[in-house]
Amino acid sequence: MTVYWMVWDAAAHWVVDRLDAQGLLPSVRRLRESGVRAAARPPSPNCQTPPSLATLFTGTGPHEHGVTGFAVPAPEAGPGLSVSGFGPVLRRPAVWETAGAAGFRSTSVHAPWITDTRDDDGGVPGWIDGAVEAYSRRRARPGVHAVGPGRTVLEVAGHALDVDPVAGGVRVRGGRAATVVTDSWVPLALEARDGPDAPAALWLRLATVEGRKVLLHSGVWAPRTVGHDASVLRALRQAPTFSGDGLGPYYRDGRLGRRLVDGGDGSAEEVFLSSVDRVTAGFAGAVDQVLPRHRSDLVVMYLPSTDDVGHDLIGWCDERSGAFRPDVAPALWPHVARCYRRADELLGRVLRRAGPDDTVLLCADHGVAGTPWTVRPAQLLVDAGLSVSGPAGQIDLERSDCYYHPVNNGSVWVRPQAAPGVLQRVAEALAPQRVPGTGRPLVREVRPSADGRRADLLLDPDCLPVAGLAGDGQALHPSVKPGAHVTNGGDDRLHAVFAATGPGLAPGDDLGVIDNTWPAALVLGQLRASRPRATASQP
Structure with missing residues (x-):
């Protein structure tokens, strides 16, 4: 028996419900009808991706696993300092470690942390059996570059790319590799600089933006593959070139053309969605390599592309948010559906691979809500006299009674030498602040830690916190990112999708709202109900 665990990043329960009701997700419908379903509550106070995935994979909350955001404050190293939330910081074992100790074997496609796992001998x-992971090994972010009439040279991840116009497109050369780029995404291999097991490559495409040709490229990553099943390892290394995220930042700033919400004609969305499709295709390629070859008890698969459309499109379609745009939502929703349908097709391939004694889970780490406003808590604290700005416009941590931590995980930290009562003053200063046009409190709750050294701010879901001070001295600004998930004050739009089928799971059973610590227990329970495979993987 195998447990197949697929995770769609930011797949909100309300989004999947709407798409399912429209008949657009046949694999989700099949999974729900053959097993159980629920809305899954993500962690609080912070539900960014690292703490949410850590909660999902360890079955414990942030106070236990220790991951509190994309970056984790490290007060022992100094005020304002941090370490990566995707680094080796988990304080609790992930499911695959617990399963491994009981004799069960695992294969993983781009789930974080597993490739950092070590045995007693290091x-x-x-x-x-096999695990591939690339997120911790980013070498360059995506880019958008104007294409001129002559030869140009681009610097990407330390590689010089020669770009020469040719009939119908451009020729791009990087080292010994070259390719002709037109209006479809094509890969270009780069010289490996992380060893033979970590080849680097990127994807390239030409697009026409408001009459000008631009060259698009994906980020550059150096995937790492580890494990003991040589067949699975070879297959993972033959997967399509990894692309970890879409062109969302360039879509937001207009470099893909005017967005529909800004009066565009839909071409910017098409280019953006093509980059998201490229991400999905890369992950699907890795999954397709694993499915026919693995001999594992547990197969974990992580897909990030649903998060891309969550941040850049779903907020405009969220009727409960001030970001809702009824004038363009009908045109944007099909783009959301396009991304989710690609993910649904991949789920369908997993369901077809699974046997009658296998278990298949679909989970998400968190949901997403519309965010029409950005708020700078650091500015609010300066305005209240609780933080002090320095001469360069940054927070002077040594002179401030407290400060909003630059990791932007929603936490306010108290200077050890500050007088008592600082957190009470924080609560009093923030209480009058309101979400524009609503009358709702901007900060729903100021939640002090047990030791009184910090407090977590639970913001209204319409507000996206941003670290640092504003250049104009204003704490609130309209947001260019219409969807987000940072602090979790209990809004159900942040609930994640959950569905599972397998032995002992009643077909069609709606479990209501579960905590997202529960799927880990279900995975372990389904494994323990079976027996570890008798034959070990052979090299």
């Missing part, structure tokens, strides 16, 4: 544990 080596790759014997229960990892």
Whole structure:
């Protein structure tokens, strides 16, 4: 028996429900009808991706697993300092570690943390058949570049790319590799600089933006593959070139053309969605390599592209948010559906691979809500006299009674030498602040820690917190990112999708709202109801 665990990043329960009701997700419908379903409550106070995935994979909350955001404050190293939330910081074992200790073997496609797991001798544990992960090994972010009439040279991840116009497109050369780029995404291999097991490559495409040709490229990543099943390892290394995120920042700033919400004609959305499709295709390619070859008890698959459309499109379609745009939502929703349908097709391939004694889970780490406003808590604290700005416009941590932590996880930290009562003053200063046009409190709750050294701000879901001070001295601004998930004060739009089928799971059963610590327990329970495979993977 195998447990197949698929995770769609930011797949909100309300979004999946709407698409399912429209008949657009046949694989989700099949999974829900053959097993159980629920809305899954993400962690609080912060539900950014790292703490939410850590909660999902360990079955514990942030106070136990220790991941509190994309970056985790490190007060022992100094005020305002941090470490990566995707680094080796988990304080609790992930499901695959617990399963491995019980004799169950795992294969993983781009789930974080698993490739950092070590046995007592510092080596790759014997229960990892195969695991690939690239997020911790980014070498360059995506880019958009104007194409001129002559030769140009681009610098990407330390590689010089020669770009020469040719009939119908451009020729791009990087080292010994070259390709002709037109209006479809094509890969270009780069010289490996992280060893033979971590080849680097990127995807390229030409697009016409308001009459001008631009060259688009994906980010550059160096995937790492570890494990003991040579067949699975070879297959993972033959997967399509990894692309970890779409062109969302360039879509937001207009470099793909005017967005529909800004009066565009839909071409910017088409280019953006093509980059998101490229992400999905890369992940699907890795999953397709694993499905026919693995001999594992647990297969974990992580797909990030649903998060891309969550941040850049779904907020405009969220009727409960001030970001809602009824004038363009009908035109934007099909783009959301396009991304989710690609993910649904991949789920369908997993369902077809699974046997009658296997278990298949679909989970998300969190949902998403519309965010028409950005708020700078640091500015609010300066305005209240609780933080002090320095001469360069930054927060002077040594002179401030407290400060909004630059990791932007919603936390306010108290200077050790400050007088008592600082957090009470924070609560009093923030209480009058309101979400524009609503009358709702901007900060729903100021939640002090047990030791009184910090407090977590639970913001209204319409507000996206941003670190640092504003150049104009204003704390509130209209947001260019219409959807987000940072602090979690209980809004159900942040609930994640959950569905599972397998032995002992009643067909069609709606579990209502569960905590997102529960799927880990279900995975372990389904494994323990079976027996570890008797034959070990062979190299």
